[in-house]
Amino acid sequence: MDDELSRTFAALADPTRRAILARLADGPAPVNELAQPFDMTPQAISKHLKVLESAGLISRSRQGQWRPCRLEVAPLDAVTAWIARYRAAWADSFDRLEAEIKKMRHKEDG
């Protein structure tokens, strides 16, 4: 597994960070708004945001007083594409198995 995927998964493995991403799926938000639902110090939130940022899952505007955070979907594309392909491969195998089960039943029914 390459470093990019490792970082993506490591970043996603934390419930606080997933909640932050879920919030950002609705649109960009400033740090204080992202911190609001959590009973955490600003330092703790900042640490989570740094992990998300280094995984490329969020970006922060360098300009403006509020420096809003924004969701970046590119790292997740690789993951979702793999899951989709893995699912398709199994679906294909199961389709073939189901065809065999149908053949078995036809034989038994005479």
Added chain:
Amino acid sequence: MTEVIFEPGRQDIIIRREFDAPREKVFKAFTDPELIPRWWGARRFTTTVDRMDVRQGGQWRFVTRNNDDGSEYAFRGVYHDVAAPSGTVFTFEFEPGGPGYLQFVTETFEEADGRTVYTQVCLFQSVEDRDGWIPTDMDKGIRESLDLLADLIARS
């Protein structure tokens, strides 16, 4: 409908599929060595059964051959438990494998109204091992919809 559940931070992959047949039939089909070459593995591979002794303590080993380049891969394991027709528990290892490739697989067959829900839970030894199952040569840049992303997050 085939469902794959791959949640961040977990060390398992769950695969689920409904079959339009009673579970005795589905279980029999899954555990029939003669049927394996007709369905198991990806379509561009030819699978042969080297060993498949479906009973407690029995061994299994499949060899798959890539039809395009002739390369061969083998998978093997041991049946920890076989309880027809409700399920099996077995190990799954990629040869030559090595650390990170051993999975502990639990299969269950549940019947309702003459149909069978098949569920396979593949448990890896760590979250890192499971995530490492994602091949490094996968196509990049295939842009899936935001729905899939939302789904991934919603399931967590």
